Amino acid sequence: LKTTDGSFSLEEETENPMQKTQTPVLSTRNRRLIYSGGVLSLLILSATCFSTVATSQDRAETIQDLQKQVKLEQKITGTYEKALLGDSEGALKRLSSIDEQSLTNEQKNVYMSLLIDKKKYKEAVKLQGNHPEVVESMISEKGDVNELKEFQQTFPSPNGAFDLAYHEKRWEDMMSQSGVDMTDKRYEMKAYGYLKLDKVKEAKEEAAHIQSQDLNQKIETYEKTKKEIEETKKQVEEENKKDKKDENKIKSLTDQQKKQEEALKNL
Structure with missing residues (x-):
């Protein structure tokens, strides 16, 4: 629209504006954008x-x-x-x-x-990846002494000897067994065995390995009951030393002592 001198000519601008056909020409940048957009759309659709x-x-x-x-x-x-x-x-x-x-x-x-x-012990051990200790522990949990004996004969181990001694109440044998894999359950069993041997200090040492409120309560009850038995015995002795014995009181104290000893035994 510009004239040769650079000024604008309104006449040229307004004269027959539709006489020439204008062909829109896209810049290279615009073409790239459109082509890229088309390709991107195709990729998105494909994805x-x-x-x-x-x-x-x-x-x-x-x-x-x-x-x-x-x-x-x-x-x-x-x-x-x-x-x-x-x-x-x-x-x-x-x-x-x-x-x-x-x-x-x-x-x-x-x-x-x-x-x-x-009694398919070999198959059971195979099922557990040839780890007999797993099967042994399961039998021990059941508390079946005969099964435990049979398994120990087939798959002897320190663990089995320890558990079997516990179930058969052979406390000294249980304590002397070496090479045992000590678990929380076996620490509890050992502490219980020491109580049966009247070794409270050792029982407390075993109980210290685990966090068992029930076990600690049992040891505490054992100490309390044992003390009560000693006091009852002392009262019976003092009553027997008197010139005039109170037979009824002695009998009552004796019965009380028996009950306390039975409670200690069943603890």
């Missing part, structure tokens, strides 16, 4: 489609996995029902057919309990 397909595939795989898990749980639930109804052989057969890797710890424990009940 979205791929993500949708992948998500659908993942969802389908997840559903298949859940269906497999449901079938497995149904199978295991049926096995539990068999075991509860007394069909331990049937339950063992079902459990043995399941891949061990698919069993949870709780399910393995049920399986192991059934194996132990059937």
Whole structure:
């Protein structure tokens, strides 16, 4: 629109403005922006489609996995029902057919309990990755002395000797056993054994290894009861020394002493 001298001409500006056809020309920068935007849109669309397909595939795989898990749980639930109804052989057969890797710890424990009940100790140990101490601890928790004896004969260990001595109340043998893996339960067992041997100091030392309010209370009750017994004995002796003995009082104190000793024994 500019004239040769650089000034604006309104006439040229207003005269036949539509006579020439103007072809819009895009700058290189604008072309790049548009092309880039188009490519980016295409990439986003492709990524979205791929993500949708992948998500659908993942969802389908997840559903298949859940269906497999449901079938497995149904199978295991049926096995539990068999075991509860007394069909331990049937339950063992079902459990043995399941891949061990698919069993949870709780399910393995049920399986192991059934194996132990059937005295299939070698299979139980194998189920626990060839760790007999795990099976031994489980048998010890049951408190079945005969099972513990049989297992100790097949898989002898210091742990088994310690636990067996405890259940058979062979306190001195239990204390002399070396190489035992001391757990909280065994510290408690050892402290209890020391009480049975009337060694309160040693019992407290064992109890110090664990945080057991029940055990500490038991030791405290033992000390209190033992003191009460000594006081009752003293009263009986003093009454017997008198010239005029009160037989009724002596009898009452003697009965009281017996009750205290029985309580100490059953502690």
